[in-house]
Amino acid sequence: MTGRLNTYLETVRASLKLDPAAKQVVLRELRAHFEDRWAELKRQGIPDEVAVDRVMRSLGSPRVVAQQLLEVYGHGTWRQAMVAAMPHLIVAWLLAIRAWQEINWLSGTLLALTILGMVTVVIYGWWQGKPTWVFPWLGYYTIPVIAAGVLIVSLPDRLNWIAGFVYIPLAICALYYIVRQTLREDWLLATLMLLPMPIVFTWILLLGSTIYTDSDLFVWQFSTKAPAMALSFLALAVMSATFIRVRQRRVKIAALLTPEIGIFILLALTSENSFGFLGWLLLTSGSLAFLLIPRLLEHRLK
Amino acid sequence: MNYGRELLKGNTDSLLLSVIGREPMYGYQIIKELEKRSSGYFQFREGTLYPALHRLEKAGLVTGQWKKLPSGQVRRYYTLTDKGRQALEEKLSVWRGFSTAINAVVSPNGA
Numbered sequence: 470m471t472g473r474l475n476t477y478l479e480t481v482r483a484s485l486k487l488d489p490a491a492k493q494v495v496l497r498e499l500r501a502h503f504e505d506r507w508a509e510l511k512r513q514g515i516p517d518e519v520a521v522d523r524v525m526r527s528l529g530s531p532r533v534v535a536q537q538l539l540e541v542y543g544h545g546t547w548r549q550a551m552v553a554a555m556p557h558l559i560v561a562w563l564l565a566i567r568a569w570q571e572i573n574w575l576s577g578t579l580l581a582l583t584i585l586g587m588v589t590v591v592i593y594g595w596w597q598g599k600p601t602w603v604f605p606w607l608g609y610y611t612i613p614v615i616a617a618g619v620l621i622v623s624l625p626d627r628l629n630w631i632a633g634f635v636y637i638p639l640a641i642c643a644l645y646y647i648v649r650q651t652l653r654e655d656w657l658l659a660t661l662m663l664l665p666m667p668i669v670f671t672w673i674l675l676l677g678s679t680i681y682t683d684s685d686l687f688v689w690q691f692s693t694k695a696p697a698m699a700l701s702f703l704a705l706a707v708m709s710a711t712f713i714r715v716r717q718r719r720v721k722i723a724a725l726l727t728p729e730i731g732i733f734i735l736l737a738l739t740s741e742n743s744f745g746f747l748g749w750l751l752l753t754s755g756s757l758a759f760l761l762i763p764r765l766l767e768h769r770l771k
Numbered sequence: 772m773n774y775g776r777e778l779l780k781g782n783t784d785s786l787l788l789s790v791i792g793r794e795p796m797y798g799y800q801i802i803k804e805l806e807k808r809s810s811g812y813f814q815f816r817e818g819t820l821y822p823a824l825h826r827l828e829k830a831g832l833v834t835g836q837w838k839k840l841p842s843g844q845v846r847r848y849y850t851l852t853d854k855g856r857q858a859l860e861e862k863l864s865v866w867r868g869f870s871t872a873i874n875a876v877v878s879p880n881g882a
Binding site for chain 1: 797798799816817818819821822825826829835844845846847
């Protein structure tokens with residue numbers, strides 16, 4: 470019984486592109502139903518194989534079941550959309566109030582509470598079976614990997630080898646591991662998680678070159694660009710909320726990828742054309758390609 | 772088109788709410804109860820029961836909760852919410868009106 474049941478449940482699992490928490494509930498329920506029906510048939514003296522056949526027939530096609538569940542869970546509630554948008558809104562807010570300019574007990578406490586809140590939300594979300602709204606929060610756990618990498622590249626020449634030989638391979642392995650774990654559910658969730666990374670990477674590229682050479686210039690540039698940075702994170706918040714609310718998968722993909730181009734236009738406008746058109750084109754297409762990597766990885770893993 | 776199946780599809784929510792309204796039940800129990808109370812007339816494609824239950828739960832008409840049976844097995848019990856009870860009453864009221872009208876039209880003496 471177990472082998473055929475597992476195959477059935479695996480087909481449902483593979484076809485169910487939805488919230489991991491909801492998916493877990495459905496699979497447990499189907500397994501329980503299968504066990505109850507099978508036990509009843511066995512009590513009637515029906516042989517194992519015939520009983521399994523009957524249970525399968527009564528449950529119907531696993532793909533149809535998955536499709537019907539997708540119609541139910543295709544979109545989240547407004548509350549879930551708000552929770553998904555929250556980490557981007559917090560970052561946008563911190564940038565908008567220029568939280569780094571005046572570190573006193575109030576701003577320090579707010580910052581500490583924000584970080585503590587982010588950790589708590591992720592732990593709670595993980596404990597709840599990784600619902601969709603937890604992935605935008607998870608994305609911020611991968612940002613230090615990128616940030617540290619870019620900063621290491623900007624180190625004086627003699628120390629660059631640290632980035633080349635140690636940090637970058639380790640960072641790629643860590644990211645690959647995290648994305649791979651997420652891909653077990655759905656590549657779109659991995660993309661939702663990685664959403665802020667190209668934006669953060671580009672902002673660091675824009676500002677990071679001055680951090681070692683001229684700290685005053687860095688602070689000045691950071692302050693000047695803070696409103697635009699806040700706006701780009703606000704756009705990420707809208708993208709995440711839209712992703713949760715819309716029902717159709719194609720629209721979800723469009724909600725994640727299309728506004729990214731808009732953010733890069735904003736980046737180009739505020740960078741005073743320091744990348745040039747070709748640079749901008751490369752960064753934009755590179756970031757879109759980066760967001761589509763989970764799709765390719767999922768295909769390869771399967 | 773199977774007329775009976777279409778009727779069942781259109782009234783799935785009322786039937787499920789009605790059964791769950793009597794006492795909290797889990798999926799397999801609901802199927803058995805429906806079969807029993809309809810003397811075997813209603814036979815659900817069992818796999819489609821769960822999408823229907825989850826749709827009702829998402830609409831706030833029922834809540835699902837895992838509970839341990841005396842045997843040690845864990846099952847997800849569905850309970851009717853206040854909103855669900857209200858929805859059931861409305862659906863039943865519409866259904867009674869509808870069936871009365873149908874009966875009145877199709878009965879041989881027209882009353």
